Amino acid sequence: MNKKLLLVYLIILIILIIIAQLIIPKQNKENNLVTEQLKKFSYYKKENLSRYLSYKQLNNNLSINEIITNVNIGLDNPYYTNIKETTIKDPILILVNKYNYLKDNYIPSNLETINEKYSTSQLKLVLEAKLAFEQLSEEASKHNLNIKAMSAYRSYTYQETLYNRYVQKDGSIKADTYSARPGHSEHQTGLAVDVHNTVLPYTSFDKTNEFTWMKENAHKYGFILRYPKDKTNITGYDYEPWHYRYIGIEHATYIYENNITFDEYYIKYLDK
Numbered sequence: 001m002n003k004k005l006l007l008v009y010l011i012i013l014i015i016l017i018i019i020a021q022l023i024i025p026k027q028n029k030e031n032n033l034v035t036e037q038l039k040k041f042s043y044y045k046k047e048n049l050s051r052y053l054s055y056k057q058l059n060n061n062l063s064i065n066e067i068i069t070n071v072n073i074g075l076d077n078p079y080y081t082n083i084k085e086t087t088i089k090d091p092i093l094i095l096v097n098k099y100n101y102l103k104d105n106y107i108p109s110n111l112e113t114i115n116e117k118y119s120t121s122q123l124k125l126v127l128e129a130k131l132a133f134e135q136l137s138e139e140a141s142k143h144n145l146n147i148k149a150m151s152a153y154r155s156y157t158y159q160e161t162l163y164n165r166y167v168q169k170d171g172s173i174k175a176d177t178y179s180a181r182p183g184h185s186e187h188q189t190g191l192a193v194d195v196h197n198t199v200l201p202y203t204s205f206d207k208t209n210e211f212t213w214m215k216e217n218a219h220k221y222g223f224i225l226r227y228p229k230d231k232t233n234i235t236g237y238d239y240e241p242w243h244y245r246y247i248g249i250e251h252a253t254y255i256y257e258n259n260i261t262f263d264e265y266y267i268k269y270l271d272k
């Protein structure tokens with residue numbers, strides 16, 4: 001072999017070793033520092049450490065809090081990857097999103113039909129959510145506002161039909177931005193309700209006085225706007241001014257006051 005060439009290779013190798021020696025300790029030092037900061041959060045998960053560190057490198061603009069929350073939600077992976085069956089400790093606080101699903105045979109045990117006065121068709125919600133929704137709608141009517149349910153509990157099979165129809169129409173990439181895959185729909189929990197004011201189409205609900213009222217009052221009845229305009233990167237869904245989720249007054253009030261999503265709230269306070 002050409003001696004000169006061998007020498008060049010040797011020099012390159014030595015340079016690479018020197019660079020590595022300089023970079024690796026710096027990276028390790030940085031990682032150690034980040035790790036110390038991560039550990040201060042109560043929702044830090046040891047098993048997610050390497051994911052926090054890689055996510056931090058790709059998203060240096062995010063705070064440590066955001067790094068932990070997003071990774072715990074699953075956002076360091078594309079939607080619908082690393083999915084798992086959701087854990088049900090309290091059936092009112094089920095988390096269903098693009099990383100947590102309900103089995104095809106999950107049907108809430110206490111579904112009740114919403115009084116037709118507050119609904120535009122025969123729709124069901126879990127008893128607590130149904131009663132709260134009826135109260136909400138009744139109170140709104142006292143202010144001459146018309147808030148009616150137009151979609152509530154949906155079975156796995158119904159969601160499957162709905163999603164497949166959207167995929168046929170728009171393709172799966174587009175459909176995923178506005179429709180949940182079967183098992184991943186909050187409507188299967190019996191705790192989500194889509195509303196309209198019966199005048200404008202539901203997609204224009206945010207242009208109504210009813211929406212303005214909902215924004216300030218839904219939490220008082222235990223409901224939250226589940227897919228807000230400025231949180232699409234966390235929820236993974238387009239803005240849905242018509243979709244409300246029941247979680248009870250205490251949790252809904254916290255979410256309202258702190259302007260966070262249920263996904264974040266769940267990771268921080270319920271995922272113990």
Ligand SMILES: [Zn+2]
Pocket residue numbers: 151187192193194242243244
């Ligand atoms: Zn909905």
